[in-house]
Amino acid sequence: MAEVWDAVVVGAGIEGSATAFHLAKNGCRTLLIEQFPLPHSRGSSHGASRIIRKAYVQQHYAQMMNEAYPIWEQVEQETGTQLYIKTGGMLVGPGSSEQLAQTEQSLAGAGSEFERLSSDDLKLRFPNLSFPADYRAVLDPEAGVLKADKALRCLQDLFVKYGGRIHDEEKVMRIDPGDVVTIHTSKSTYKTRKLLLLPGPWAGKLLGPLGLQPPLKPVRISVLYWREKGPGTYSIKKGFPVFMDAAHLYALPSLEYPGIFKLCYHSGPAIDPDDRDGFAGSRGNQEIVRMMCDYVRKHFPGLESVPAIQESCIYTNTPDEDFILDCHPQYRNIIIGAGFSGHGFKLAPVVGKLLCELAMDKQPSYDMTPFSLSRFHNTATPQAKL
Numbered sequence: 006m007a008e009v010w011d012a013v014v015v016g017a018g019i020e021g022s023a024t025a026f027h028l029a030k031n032g033c034r035t036l037l038i039e040q041f042p043l044p045h046s047r048g049s050s051h052g053a054s055r056i057i058r059k060a061y062v063q064q065h066y067a068q069m070m071n072e073a074y075p076i077w078e079q080v081e082q083e084t085g086t087q088l089y090i091k092t093g094g095m096l097v098g099p100g101s102s103e104q105l106a107q108t109e110q111s112l113a114g115a116g117s118e119f120e121r122l123s124s125d126d127l128k129l130r131f132p133n134l135s136f137p138a139d140y141r142a143v144l145d146p147e148a149g150v151l152k153a154d155k156a157l158r159c160l161q162d163l164f165v166k167y168g169g170r171i172h173d174e175e176k177v178m179r180i181d182p183g184d185v186v187t188i189h190t191s192k193s194t195y196k197t198r199k200l201l202l203l204p205g206p207w208a209g210k211l212l213g214p215l216g217l218q219p220p221l222k223p224v225r226i227s228v229l230y231w232r233e234k235g236p237g238t239y240s241i242k243k244g245f246p247v248f249m250d251a252a253h254l255y256a257l258p259s260l261e262y263p264g265i266f267k268l269c270y271h272s273g274p275a276i277d278p279d280d281r282d283g284f285a286g287s288r289g290n291q292e293i294v295r296m297m298c299d300y301v302r303k304h305f306p307g308l309e310s311v312p313a314i315q316e317s318c319i320y321t322n323t324p325d326e327d328f329i330l331d332c333h334p335q336y337r338n339i340i341i342g343a344g345f346s347g348h349g350f351k352l353a354p355v356v357g358k359l360l361c362e363l364a365m366d367k368q369p370s371y372d373m374t375p376f377s378l379s380r381f382h383n384t385a386t387p388q389a390k391l
């Protein structure tokens with residue numbers, strides 16, 4: 006008789022690894038399956054750094070961040086690894102920007118501190134930035150940098166420490182739903198009471214055959230790095246914070262490459278995740294790089310205005326940029342986490358906790374309405390062969 010797992014998690018990105026960690030910690034016998042050899046750089050969770058912040062327009066995320074910080078701290082303590090560097094974070098935009106006003110409201114509503122910088126304060130505190138006179142900023146003192154690749158590794162290590170098993174280089178090819186779900190991979194067949202699908206940009210490919218077609222759009226993000234004219238100008242040592250512009254741009258002080266600053270556009274062309282690099286030379290991508298060169302020239306006078314390094318990553322966007330965290334409407338023992346829309350890394354510890362609660366038939370700790378599958382029309386594919 007084949008062994009029946011308590012839970013199988015598909016996808017060892019940050020969301021699948023965090024979910025597997027919570028399941029194993031709660032005593033579930035859990036298998037984590039990943040299609041690529043670990044670690045890899047083909048999905049959404051690779052690279053050395055991600056922004057962590059409490060500054061969110063949507064209050065539900067601002068509330069969840071109050072819990073994400075202590076869980077990250079617990080992971081740091083359990084593994085003896087520093088994952089969070091506190092730098093503070095700045096959101097800039099025109100004084101009239103609704104995003105700035107809503108972010109302040111949301112931070113206040115979640116009981117978090119923030120500081121408001123006028124245009125003059127902005128010039129005084131950050132002389133290496135150049136913004137129009139009507140621009141202002143909100144400062145989130147708790148924001149900072151998460152060491153992303155280390156965070157991913159730590160969650161996987163803790164998962165194994167709590168008794169979990171990881172099978173990488175093994176692709177899930179077919180899923181047969183039932184009271185006990187059967188999973189066919191490129192190497193073997195497994196049976197499980199609960200299946201948790203966290204396939205990142207490949208979600209559409211696994212959900213379609215299960216009769217679901219939520220509006221998920223994988224997009225290619227150009228990760229652009231810019232050389233500082235004077236090394237260290239925008240560094241953590243000099244007190245430069247993580248940075249967001251209401252016009253959909255973000256930046257992190259230099260970390261992965263000394264003297265080189267990461268500044269990216271928060272959007273990109275729609276792609277097939279199996280052909281990510283086929284889109285690198287696309288017109289959509291070239292236009293973004295050109296637009297970013299203009300932006301750097303205007304607002305970051307301390308950077309050379311041609312990117313020094315270009316890398317790739319993928320977002321999986323939903324139309325409202327809220328995640329999908331829900332059970333399959335027909336097969337309640339199949340649980341889905343998808344559509345992390347370019348902002349899911351920092352929240353992974355809470356995402357994992359919520360999906361673990363769904364898998365263990367516990368009452369979720371947060372209102373799940375914003376994350377429901379049913380908020381989208383036509384989620385089910387009527388013609389799907391189930």
Ligand SMILES: Cc1cc2nc3c(=O)[nH]c(=O)nc-3n(C[C@H](O)[C@H](O)[C@H](O)COP(=O)(O)OP(=O)(O)OC[C@H]3O[C@@H](n4cnc5c(N)ncnc54)[C@H](O)[C@@H]3O)c2cc1C
Nearest residue numbers: 016018019020040048049050056177205318345349350351
């Ligand atoms: C450039 C960039 C910058 C970002 N910046 C930030 C930031 O500053 N702050 C923040 O909070 N978030 C940020 N994000 C978003 C965050 O990184 C993502 O939301 C998060 O990494 C999504 O993780 P995931 O586990 O859903 O996806 P992935 O990391 O892609 O993991 C999914 C995994 O599933 C595996 N898989 C898929 N199909 C199968 C199958 N059939 N069989 C087996 N395995 C399978 C894949 O190989 C993959 O490893 C950024 C993202 C990018 C791309």
